[in-house]
Amino acid sequence: MKTNLTSIATNLQEHAGDLMPKVALGIGIFIVLWIVAIIVSSIIKKIPSGANNEKKDVIFLLAKIVYISLVIIGVISGLGTTGVNIMPLITGLGLTGFALGFAFKDFLSNILAGIMIIIHRPFILGDEITVSGLSGKIVNIDLRYTALSSDEKIFLIPNTTLLTTPITITNSKETNYHEKRFNL
Numbered sequence: 001m002k003t004n005l006t007s008i009a010t011n012l013q014e015h016a017g018d019l020m021p022k023v024a025l026g027i028g029i030f031i032v033l034w035i036v037a038i039i040v041s042s043i044i045k046k047i048p049s050g051a052n053n054e055k056k057d058v059i060f061l062l063a064k065i066v067y068i069s070l071v072i073i074g075v076i077s078g079l080g081t082t083g084v085n086i087m088p089l090i091t092g093l094g095l096t097g098f099a100l101g102f103a104f105k106d107f108l109s110n111i112l113a114g115i116m117i118i119i120h121r122p123f124i125l126g127d128e129i130t131v132s133g134l135s136g137k138i139v140n141i142d143l144r145y146t147a148l149s150s151d152e153k154i155f156l157i158p159n160t161t162l163l164t165t166p167i168t169i170t171n172s173k174e175t176n177y178h179e180k181r182f183n184l
Helices: 002-046 053-082 087-103 105-120 159-164 175-181
Strands: 128-131 134-141 145-150 153-158 167-171
Touching: 002 053, 053 087, 053 105, 087 105, 105 134, 105 145, 105 153, 105 159, 134 153, 145 159, 153 159
Parallel strands: none
Antiparallel strands: 128 134, 128 167, 134 145, 145 153
């Protein structure tokens, strides 16, 4: 047993000189991409100085996605530089992404639809709309649902429905806004 440990220690000492530059370079690549992720994320977060709260949420979500993506790229690049075989990791991430995308298809489509609604603003808080046979006043718009209030009831309408179904704006809170928005 002692000879086994001694041979492992000797083998490690012999190859340490070859591995150290690769490990240092891998760690350096990770640190550089981590710093870039922090800088890019903070720059994106500073963009919405005059934006409303909904658009700020979308921009903060984008900043978080960019940050996480750059850190993951840094980890994979750093491991690849050190000599670790990253192909199984990349394949696993691809399959995981496919499975999660398929499993969360409706959730992700509602999030993307919510981002589109917040950016393009086809209607605003306080507008009265009719969609899919439901009428009410818009009381909240978030990334997954838009809430309509009618007769002391609140209807949560998935944002995908709002992008794929015709909407009738029956009473606009700001008529001038819609005249400008739709060139009326």
